[in-house]
Amino acid sequence: MNPFSSGTRLRDMIRAIRACKTAAEERAVVRKECAAIRAAVSENDQDYRHRNLAKLMFIHMLGYPTHFGQMECLKLIASSGFPEKRIGYLGLMLLLDERQEVLMLVTNSLKQDLNHSNQYIVGLALCALGNICSAEMARDLAPEVERLLQFRDPNIRKKAALCSIRIIKKVPDLAENFISPAAALLKEKHHGVLITGVQLCTDLCKISTEALEYFRKRCTESLVKVLRDAVNSPYAPEYDIAGITDPFLHIRLLKLLRVLGQGDADASDCMNDILAQVATKTESNKNAGNAILYECVETIMSIEENSGLRVLAINILGRFLSNRDNNIRYVALNMLMKAVLVDAQAVQRHRATILECVKDSDASIKKRALELVFLLVNDSNVKPLTKELIDYLEVSDQEFKGDLTAKICSIVEKFSPEKVWYIDQMLKVLTEAGNFVKDEVWHGLIVVISNASDLHGYTVRSLYRAFQISSEQEILVRVVVWCIGEYGEMLVNGIGMLDKEDPITVTESDAVDVVEIAIKRHTSDITTRAMCLVALLKLSSRFPSCSARIKEIINQHKGNLVLELQQRSIEFNSIIEKHQNIRSSLVERMPVLDEATYSGRRAGSLPTTVSTSKGASLNLPNGVAKPAAAPLVDLLDLSSDDTPAPSSSGGDFLQDLLGVDLALPSLSGTSQAPSSGADMLLDLLSIGTPPVQNNVSTADILSSGTDTKKPVVPLERLSSLSSPLPTQVSSAGASPVMDLLDGLTPNLSTPGDNGPVYPSTVAFQSSSLKIMFNFSKQPGNPQTTSIQATFTNMSSNAYTDFIFQAAVPKFVQLHLDPASSNTLPASGSGSVTQSLHVTNSQHGQKPLAMRIRIAYKVNGQDVLEQGQVNNFPAGL
Amino acid sequence: MGIRFILLVNKQGQTRLAQYYEYLTLEQRRALEGEIVRKCLARTEQQCSFVEHRNYKVVYRRYASLFFLVGVDNDENELAILEFIHLLVETMDRHFGNVCELDIMFHLEKAHFMLEEMVMNGCIVETSKQNILTPIQLMDKAS
Structure with a gap:
């Protein structure tokens, strides 16, 4: 015998591995063992093949690669002895998978073993086939399995039934061959055969409508009888669990009945009595009984309506929900989520209890309950439910806040009855858990605020108050800064006071304080600071009294290490210093953001075009000139161009123009994605087109197809910002922009000059x-x-x-x-x-x-x- | 297919038995086991026995130092799986006599044989302990 091969017994190897104190030691032991086994494999060592494979299984379980043992499995399977075959098949199931070509080689051995005279070997082969069979194997071996469904020993029939499931899933065309043998299994008495037979029928129904019709017509009654027998069966020690004979069988039967009853009134009618019996008679003080009740409720809720049964089912769920056992409450919530689609009214009755579950200490229950609450919200109950959830937001633990915030935001957005309520709720969420709010949510909030012209004053004052309470929430700070930048004078002058508001006195300097605090906070990221600079620029013309102070704050960032902030600071400074005459028109309030465009963008344009355009842009090795390198070129081209394509470069160009180069994740060191940063800034500067990410925006434009005007819009807006001549869109639009970048005096070219025309x-x-x-x-x-x-x-x-x-x-x-x-x-x-x-x-x-x-x-x-x-x- | 994997883990989080009914690569398995075990072991006795992880629902039950974790589809009856875990433990108890971690480690293949008789391709085959153990006892006698 080879001195290197399998020097240790399985037991010794396991001991050695257990004795390892570190992962490195364990790896060393495993490496040594693997080397020995490899040697044995190449020596073709017969005596220890069995033991080596057992070792490999252990090593595999520990998570080490064991592919080299695969051929050994095949050899063991091909040998004649039962113990070798046993371990060989086990190894096959554990170490191999259907993706391996090795599997082709095993088909023949399987075929032989399926026809073996020893029924235990047949059982082994069936089990292996059931676990690993591929589509080709299924085609080759289906006749054998079909035959074995009628084998004399029930232990073979039950395995053949499960094997058939694998086969029909791999090759659905074969399903029809199995319909009548499967129906025959339902007449059996052996529990193993019954449970697997029922499972086979269930899977057949899912795959083939023909099978579903067949079982519905011919087997519904007999299945009801089987279930009745199971429910009324006398004590059977082998199958008894907590006084119930084989709850697993009950559950499988209920599942199949559900499939048969769904969408068929006759079949549903046929099973009403037995379902009522199960629902009323089953003991609910043990887990096994509850498992059956749970399944029964699901069946009742799924089959065609029977009001009496529904009441029974909802009552059972109510009982579950008030149970002290967390497992039972969990399944109740789970079930109510399905029931809500069928009978929302009945579920609403449990709303208070469900809300309590949201506050449970168990994460699994909380999560379920929150999802359920989300389903329960409608126009009439949105206010109290939101209040409850927001109140809970204060005390909930950190891990849960993310989920909770997302759900609250989505409820508030979807069901808000009026804008002021929406804004109020969002402010509360931002104050409590602003850091968990996703970008699109606060972008959405800004769009809504921008559209609610009668609430601008109220909003900015509420935000100001909120900021005084919690200035630690980054997202809140952004919204505050944006609103103060836009509506600062309303804050100071108390414009648009609502009845419910308390009066508040804010001076111009207080408002600037807020922005100054925000820009100087250590936790503020680059996006927030960039927004602060824009806000300051805007305030500089609105609050002439603070102009000098604002200029000083902006100047402080002239030497900022972040290029983005430095550039803004310098550019804004030059606007303040050199361009007094155009400043006020330059920093006018943003035009109202278009809600429809925004929501359309959020809904996402056609996903197919997105993917194709992505492909196209990725496949452009010739995108030579970096857009950032030649912003002016882009810029000038763009303004005379009326094709849809430039919209994507429009995004780039606007970024360049405004110096928004947030694509510096390493610098910013925040979680803010660069693209969304750009998005935000585009929103911020009221560029109504949707150039979010280049890809998406292209797709947007493309999906709208005819909308060739769109790309011009940003320019239109820009030009209207800086020059009062919006008619000069294409030709003049570029000039003030150049001015911005170069600091030249406006150089309006003659309107209507579109340059020479060239033939195509x-x-x-x-x-x-x-x-x-x-x-x-x-x-x-x-x-x-x-x-x-x-x-x-x-x-x-x-x-x-x-x-x-x-x-x-x-x-x-x-x-x-x-x-x-x-x-x-x-x-x-x-x-x-x-x-x-x-x-x-x-x-x-x-x-x-x-x-x-x-x-x-x-x-x-x-x-x-x-x-x-x-x-x-x-x-x- | 209801059951997608069965794991036995000791309270240090080491895997003692793993059976998957769908194909995962070695790396995926290690990652999955690590994440799930961490999640389950961190939970207290009072919390419910179900944990949602990725697209699995994990039903787990603790017996002394061993955790039994079963990953199932979303529409599987969780309570029934709890009962199934108990059946598995009872079956092992009957064979090994008060089963412990070492029994499973040193008789890994036997534990697998039992599992094979109980679950095939993610479905329950047999619920009678006697029927499950007969082939194993026969083999013990023969060897």
Whole structure:
């Protein structure tokens, strides 16, 4: 015998492992054992195969890789002795899984064993097959299993029944073969066969409607009889649990009856009596009895309505709910969640008890109860329920606050009867648990506040008060700062006083105090501080008396280490110092945010377009010029461009414009996602378009399809902010923006000048694909050209994974926006567009040129086309 | 399929028996076991025996130093699973005579054989202790 192989017995190995004091020691022991077993495997050691496999199972349980033992299992299964086969099959089930190719090899052994003369070996094979069978094995071995359903020994029949479940789940087509053998099993007396037979019928019903009809018609009555026999059966010591004979069988039967009764009045009628009997007669002082009652209630609630039974069921749940045992209360809550869909009225009666459960000390019960409360809320009870939940928010433990806050916010948003109530509740939540509030929730709050023009004063005063009480909640601070920035003068002047309000005296300096505290708090993150700076800028024109102080606070951030804050500080400072004349119009109150746009964005646009556009933008290796590197280029292109695509770069550009470069997670060190930061700031500055994340926004635009005006909106707004000439949208919009960045004096170009017009050209045409280029230019920036490329599929097959790439000479800079889609429908029935921005640094000296490459898939085949575009119109 | 895994864990959190009825990779198993065991062991006697974790519901029961954890689907009858755990323990008791952690460690394969007779592919096969143990006793006699 090999001296290295399996030197230790199984027992010794286990002892050695138990004796290990550290994980490292354990690993060492396991490594040594594995090495010995590997050696034995390669030696093909027969004597210790059995023991080695037992060791491997133990090692596997500890969580170490044991794949090298897989072949050993097969060898053991192929041997003739029962003990070897036993351990071999066990090893197979534990170490292998259906994904392994090794499984193919075992099919033959299984087939032989299923036909073996020794019924125990047949049992082993059935058990293994039932646990690991794959679709191919199921097809190969289904006839054997079908035959074994009629085997003489019930212990084989029961295993064959469960094996059949695996088979029909893997290959649903085989289900019909099993319908009548399964029905036959229901007539058995052996509990094992009955319980597995019932399970098989249940699964057949789920897979095949044919089976469901069959069992409904022919077996409902006999099943009712089986259940009645089980309920009335005399004491049977082998199956007795707490005075009930085989509760597991009861439960399986009730489950099957539920499937049969659902949506069928006759079948439901047939089982009414027995359900009533189970519901009334079952002892409820032991767990086993309660398990049956629980299942019975679920069946009653699922089958066709019978008011008498429903009352019984709801009463049982009521009893459960007031039970002292936490397990029973948990299942009651669970069940009530299902019952609420059937009979909300009845569940409402238990509302008080359920609310108590939300306050339970047990996390599982709390969670269930909270979900149930959420389902119970309607227009009539939203106020008291919300009050209860918010009151509880104060005392609940930290881990639960997240869930609770999310649910409260969602209830308040969904059912709020009036705006003032909504704002009040949200303020309470922000005060209690502001740090748990998700971004979209407080963004939503700001949108609502912005729309409630009669409540601006009230809101800002309430927020001011809230801030005095709890300035530790980051999100509350943000909302406070935003509102003070916007509505600061209402706070000071007491405008829009509501009857219920207490008067409050706030000076201009008090209001600035709030923002100053917020910006100086150590816990404030970059988003909050950035918002503070914006608020200060706004206040500087609203509170002339505090202007000097505000300027000083802004100046303090000139040397901030965070680029974002530093840049804002410097830019804002220059606005205050050099541009007194335009400042007041620049920092006007934000236009009302569009609620519909916001809620539409939250609901999420078509998910399919999201994914495709994501694909398209990810697949753009040629997105050469970083948007941040050339903000002006983007900016200028954008304003003259009326294609839908720029909206995504619109997002970038606006970020650039406002210096919102929050994509510095390492710097900010907060949990705030960069994209949502941008989102917030866009909201903040009232840019009504939805360029949240580039992908999504593209999708938004695309899904709206015709809405080509949208991308212009941000500019419209911006220009209206800074210049009183909103008619000059496309041409003039850019200028004040440039001013902002450069500090130049406004340079309004002549309205109506849209630059020279260039003819469209066919840039590329092959038998399968046509590419059109449309050109537009920015007045005042002759170097830059925006090209809209339109791709048309000339063949009869759709193209997928469509990617357009372009290369330009060194003197040209190219920026590619994401394509509108990455699939191109067949026969020119649709087209994909993509915007390119080209900056020719040698404008007037050298003409544009471009090489293009198009890759796509037709019927899964990769296709690559290339070409050169030389026919650009002169003057680009 | 109701039962998705059965775990036996001692109170130090070490796995003593693990049987999965769906495929998980070794890493997934280790992660899952770690998370679930931590969650369950932290709970007190008074709290209910059910813990929701990811898309599993875990029904657990403690016997002396051993925790029995059963992961089930959401629509499984939790109370019945509690009863099933008890049946499993009684069956082991009958075979080993007052089962303890060491019995299971040193007779891991026997514990698995018992489980095999009770659960197949996540469904309960047999609820009679006598029927469960007969094949195992026969094998003991033969060897």
